[in-house]
Amino acid sequence: MSVTPAGPSFRDQMDVDPHPFLRKVMADGNPVWDEGMASWLVTDFDDCATVLKREDLFAAPFARLGFSEIWGPRGLFMLKGDPHRRLYGVVRRFFTASVVEGYRDRFVAPLIDERIRRILSVGRADLATEYADQIPIRIIAGILGLDWHDEQLARDCLRWTTALQAHTANYMLPGGRAEETREAAAEGVHRLDDVLRPIVERPRDLNDGSYISEIARVGPDIFHDWTTEDTLDQCRFLYVAGMHTTSALLCNGIHLLLTNPDALAAVREDPERTLPGFVEETLRLNPSLQLRVRIATEDLTLGGVKIRADEQVVPILAAANRCPTRYEHPDKIDLTRTNLGSHLSFNAGPRFCGGAPLARVEAIEGLRALIDHLPGLRLDPASPPPIYTGFVQRTSRPLNVLFDTAGAEL
Amino acid sequence: MRVDVDLEACDQHGQCVLAAPTVFRFDDERALAFEPIVEDVDLESVEEAALLCPVQAITLS
Secondary structure, three states, X not given: OOEOOOOXXXXXOOOOOOHHHHHHHHHHOOOEEEOOOOEEEEOOHHHHHXXXXXXXXXXXXXXXXXXXXXXXXXXXXXXXXXXHHHHHHHXXXXXXXXXXXXXXXXXXXXXXXXXXXXXXXXOEEEHHHHHHOHHHHHHHHHHHOOOOOOHHHHHHHHHHXXXXXXXXXXHHOOOOOHHHHHHHHHHHHHHHXXXXXXXXXXXXXXXXXXXXXXXXXXXXXXXOOOOHHHXXXXXXXXXXXXXXXXXXXXXXXXXXXXXXXXXXXXXXXXXXXXXXXXXXXXXXXXXXXXXXXXXXXXXXXXXOEEEXXXXXXXXXXXXXXXXXXXXXXXXXXXXXXXXXXXXXOXXXXXXXXXXXXXXXXXXXXXXXXXXXXXXXXXXXXXXXXXXXXXXXXEEEEOOEEEOOOOOOOO | OEEEEOOOXXXXXXXHHHHXXXXXXXXXXXXXXXXXXXXXXXXXXXXXXXXXXXXXXXXEO
C-alpha cells in the first residue's frame, strides 16, 4: 500500500494553500494512507464520488463523532436511509430553483444592497467580515421568519453560529480538538435556541407553507414521537448548512476574481453571462469544504487498494475537483469548460447540498453587486493578501479591498 | 404520468433509485434506466425522486 512518509501529513496543511501538497498526494497514488490523519486520502474524482454516493459502503461518521449534542439526535446529520431521505425532501422543497427565485427578490437582493450601502462611501472594506459574512446569516433569518433587518440579532446569530461551526469543524479534525470549542458551542446552541424556540412554539397553521410548519407537519409522519425540540434542531441545521459554507463561497469567489485579471475582465464585460460559470469554477477550485469524512462499513477495494471495515476514508474534494483526466489545465479558471458545475463541492449522493440553488444565487448576486456598484475594486496592496485558510472548511481571508468612491453608487 | 430523465445531466447520484425503486434502477454499468409511464400508485414516490435529484434531471408531465 502507498503510505505518505511518516513526516508530512495532510493535517499539517492547516492555514496554508493545500494544493501543492495535494498535487504530491495525487502523484503518490490513490487512495493513499496518511498516518497523521489516520485515514485513506482519496483524490481521484470517480472514487471520491463513489465514496460519497455509496453510503451503504462508506458511512457518514457524524453519530460516532458526537454531532447529536449540537445538531440534535434527529438532525439531518444523524439520520440515514429512509428517514434521512424523507426529512431531507422536506428541507429540499424550500431550496428548489423556483423557490429560490422568490428569495432572490424578497431577501437576497435587498439585503445585499443594504450591505453595499454601508461601505459605499468609505472606499475600503474587509469584504470577508463586512460583506460575505453578513449576507447568508440574514437570508437564513428571512427563511425562518426572523426579522432580517434586525442588526443586533444578525450580529448575535453570526457569533453563535460561528461557535457551532468551529466546533463542528474541530470534530472532523483528525485527532479531534472538540474539547477546545465544546463550551462555546454549547453556549451558542443555547442562545440560538432562545431566539428560535418562541417562533417554533408559536401556535401556527401547519399548512401555511413556511419552513417551520412543514417540518412540524411532516416530522411526526417520519417519527411518531417527533417533538418541538426535533423541529428546533432542523431550524438550527440551516445555520450550519447555509451560513459559513456560503460566506466562504463568496469569499473564495472574491479572492479568485481579484487575483485573476482575465476572469475579472470577462466578468466585468458581461456579468449576466459569465458569473454563473465563474461561481462554478470557484466551487471547483477552492471548495468551502475541502474534504468529507467517511467510515468503511466492510472490507472493500477502492482504486485497487484494499480498505478494511472501520477504517476512515477521506474524499478530498479540493483534489478531486482538479483531477487532470477530467479537467484540462485543472488549476486554471476556464469559463468555457463544457463540464462547468460538475464538481463535488456540493457533495454527491444522499447528502448532496439541498441548498445548492440558494448558495449559487447568493454567490452570483453577491459578486454582481460588487462589480456593479464598486468601481475600480481591487485588493489593497498595503494589506496582507488573502489565503485559502482553515482546514476542513476553508475561506479566503482577509479580503481588504479598495475601490473608487467617485462613481460608487447603488 | 410520463417520466423524462435528462440522461446527459444524470450524474448517478442514485436518489431516485432509493426513492422510487419500482420506476428507477441502475443497470450493470450503473447507468440509469427508468419506466417512462408510471401508474398512480407510484406517483408519490416518483414526485419525491424528482425533488431529490441533485441535478434536477427528472421531469414529470
